[in-house]
Amino acid sequence: MRLSKEVLYAALVLVTLGTACTNKEISQDDPDQTSGNCSPLETRQANAPEQKPAFAGQTRACAMTSATAITVEVITKGLEKPWAVEPLPDGSLLVTEKPGRLRIVSATGTVSEPITGLPAVDARGQGGLLDVALSPNFNSNNTIFWSFAEPRSGGNATSVARGVLSTDRKSLSDVRVIFRAMPTYNGTMHYGSRLAFGPDGMLYVTLGERSDLEIRPQAQHMDSHMGKVLRITSDGAAAPGNPFTGQAGALPEIWSVGHRNVQSSAFDAEGKLWIVEMGPQGGDELNLVEKGKNYGWPLVTYGEEYSGSPVPNAVTAKAGFEQPVYYWDPVIAPSGAQFYTGTAFPEWRNNLFVGGLKDKFLVRLKIENNKVTGxxxxxxxxxxxxxxxxQGPDGALYVVTDQSNGELWRISPKR
Structure with missing residues (x-):
């Protein structure tokens, strides 16, 4: 039986439409696709190319370019392994140096003598004097908080202290260690250690799992602070409303579980806490941290060991564990984070900035509806x-570089 031209044409249209629909479904649902019709910024070979993202846009986001020209001013040089910068209300800046010194750098680059009164630090390996943060009531109480690798009998661990900065800004008084992460461990890696006050007035502390295979599983143990985000009061007590308070065998300071080494944390304009954690090779993660959630390490992760071997007994996805909002493969080695809220760079509003140690750059992420789009x-x-x-009170971004001869930079619009 011969088909009419009209029937053949109708059949051809149906086949074409079916193919188009199938192609559309692939482009929307194939996790290998980037987030939209764009060129991804990252084009290098992945460390773990056999691993696939859980959803489109979870890695290799669209490349974007700032329209605003910038000026980078070197405020000062000669800092020894600076680890944190914290702008003060008057435009000067607190800077920590990993060997154990806290200094104030003026807006014009004058570097103070070390502020006295800090406790001793264990500055071996990745340890030392780490983050510093102003009290939410700094203008009235002159109080600052800092984290450090504290030397202890049998090893060390991350601790948090507070003290009152003198009027002449040369010393600290009423210095107290308000929190000590447990257990003590004889190692030199993965202290985590970013401090961020939330809109609730509580202090959120990020902690690493200390890296070594023997202690790494404690990121999943509720009787250990290792590999956790903590939520404490300004006096160091477990904050009211923490998710595991009263749970047998669980430490009450714990807010979230299953982190590897978190050296980046920041609250966005809506009050949500984001962290960027150093993962294994091919597994740096951006996570939206929520109360009581488990972020997987070392059971659920992207990437591989730095030796090139698989992470033992790990998978990339598992029920009951949170997926990262975004991950990098190859990694960036993230440290430091800031959501931009100023007016100096209107196009940067609500973008997240993250320091990159490995490839030596500053990362800008555009986040929309809790997904990275650029x-x-x-x-x-x-x-x-x-x-x-x-971010400083002037709307500029301030950066410190991880060098023996470290620098402090001011990033502002080019005039």
Whole structure:
């Protein structure tokens, strides 16, 4: 039986429409696709190419480029392994140096003598004097908080202290260690250690799992602070409303579980806490941290060991564990984070900035509806490891570089 031309044409249309619908479904649902019709910023070979993202846009976001020209001013040089920068209300800046010194740098680059009164630090390996944060009531109480690798009998661990900065800004008084992470461990890696006050007035502390295979599983143990985000009061007590308070065998300071080494944390304009954690090779993660959630490490992770071997007994997805909002493969080695809220760079409003140690750049992420929709790498021409980034009261971004001869930069619009 011969088909009419009209029937053949109708059949052809149906086949074409079916193919188009199938192609559309693939483009929307294939996790290998980037977030939209764009060129991804990252084009290098992945460390773990056999691993696939859980959803479109979870890795290799669209490349974007800032329209605003920037000026990078070197405020000062000669800082020894600066780890954190914290702008003060008058435009000067607190800077920590990993060997154990806290200094104030003026807006014009004058560097103070070390502020006296800090307790001893264990500055071996990744340890030392780490983050610093102002009290939410700094203008009235002159109180600051800092984290450090504290030397202890049998090893060390991350501790948090507070003290009152003198009027002449040369010393600290009423210095108290308000929190000590447990257990003590004889190692030199993965202290985590970012401090961020939330809109609830509580202090959120990020902690690493200390890296070594023998202690790494404690990121999943509720009787250990290792590999956790904590929520404490300004006096160091477990904050009211924490998710595991009263649970047998669980430490009451714990807010979230299953982190590897978190050196980046920041609250967005809506009061949500985001962290960027150093993962294994090919597994750096951006996570939206929520009360009581488990973020997987070392059971659920992307990437591989730095040796190139698989992470033992790990999978990339498992029921009951949170997926990262975004991950990098290859990694960026993230440290420091800041959501931009100023007016100096209108196009950067609500973007997240993250320091990159490995490839020596500052990462800018555009986040929409809790998904990364664009990524840019800034300051690559500077070829320095970015350890921390903070927004100053003038709307500029301030950066410290992780060098023996470290620098403090001010990033502002080009005039």
């Amino acid at each position: 990524e840019e790498h800034l300051l690559k021409d500077r070829n320095q490891r970015i350890r921390d980034v903070k």
